[in-house]
Amino acid sequence: MILGLSKHPSDESIVEGILAGGRKEHEALVALYKKFHVSLERFIIHRSTGRDYAKQPEDIIWEAIEAFVVNVKKGSFTLKDATLETYLKSICKNLWFRYISQEASREERQNKYMAEWDKLEDDVSDMLIEKENWENYINLVNKLGKNCKQILDMRLIEGLSMQEISQKLIANGTFENDQTVRNAKSKCLKKIMELITSNHQ
Known part of the structure; x- marks a missing residue:
C-alpha cells in the first residue's frame, strides 16, 4: 500500500514522502502520478491545438513532476502555497506553452529557410532554361x-x-x-x- 496509507494518499503524505527521500520518495512519486496524471493530461490536451507534437502530454507531466520535486526539496513550495493539483497544473501550463512557443518559432525558421531554398532552386532552373x-x-x-x-x-x-x-x-x-x-x-x-x-x- 503506497506510503502505508489508503489508495488515495493525501497531499501532505506525498510531500512528506518526497522530503524523506529513498524508497518513500519513490512511493510518493508513484502516488503523485497515479493521483493526478489523468487530470493533468486532460488539462494539457485541452490547451493543445489538436495537432500532433513531438512532445506529448505525458512528457510534460513528467517534466512537471521533476520540477515539482526540485521545488519541494529546496523549500520553494509548501502546501500553504497551493494544492498539489493546482500547483502541478500551473507548472504543466507553463511548460506546455513554452514548448508550443518554441515549436512555433522552430517551424517559422524552417519555413523561412525552405522558402529561401525554393527561391534559389527556381532561380537556378530559370537561368538554365533561359x-x-x-x-x-x-x-x-x-x-x-x-x-x-x-x-x-x-x-x-x-x-x-x-x-x-x-x-x-x-x-x-x-x-x-x-x-x-x-x-x-x-x-x-x-x-x-x-x-x-x-x-x-
Missing part, C-alpha cells in the same frame, strides 16, 4: 563533385522530391539523415548559381 544551358549545366555540375551532381540531377533533371532524394541518398550511405541532404542541396544550389552568374557576366 540560356538553353543544359550542356553547360552538365559541365558546371561536374565541377561541384559527385554528391552535388547526384542531388542536382535528381532534383532539377529527374524532378524527384526532396523526400525521395533524401531516401535514396541515405539508403546508399551518401548522407546520414534528411537534414544533411537538405544542407548539401542548399550549398550546391548556391555554388552552381555562382558559377552560372560568373560565366555570363
Whole structure:
C-alpha cells in the first residue's frame, strides 16, 4: 500500500514522502502520478491545438513532476502555497506553452529557410532554361563533385522530391539523415548559381 496509507494518499503524505527521500520518495512519486496524471493530461490536451507534437502530454507531466520535486526539496513550495493539483497544473501550463512557443518559432525558421531554398532552386532552373544551358549545366555540375551532381540531377533533371532524394541518398550511405541532404542541396544550389552568374557576366 503506497506510503502505508489508503489508495488515495493525501497531499501532505506525498510531500512528506518526497522530503524523506529513498524508497518513500519513490512511493510518493508513484502516488503523485497515479493521483493526478489523468487530470493533468486532460488539462494539457485541452490547451493543445489538436495537432500532433513531438512532445506529448505525458512528457510534460513528467517534466512537471521533476520540477515539482526540485521545488519541494529546496523549500520553494509548501502546501500553504497551493494544492498539489493546482500547483502541478500551473507548472504543466507553463511548460506546455513554452514548448508550443518554441515549436512555433522552430517551424517559422524552417519555413523561412525552405522558402529561401525554393527561391534559389527556381532561380537556378530559370537561368538554365533561359540560356538553353543544359550542356553547360552538365559541365558546371561536374565541377561541384559527385554528391552535388547526384542531388542536382535528381532534383532539377529527374524532378524527384526532396523526400525521395533524401531516401535514396541515405539508403546508399551518401548522407546520414534528411537534414544533411537538405544542407548539401542548399550549398550546391548556391555554388552552381555562382558559377552560372560568373560565366555570363
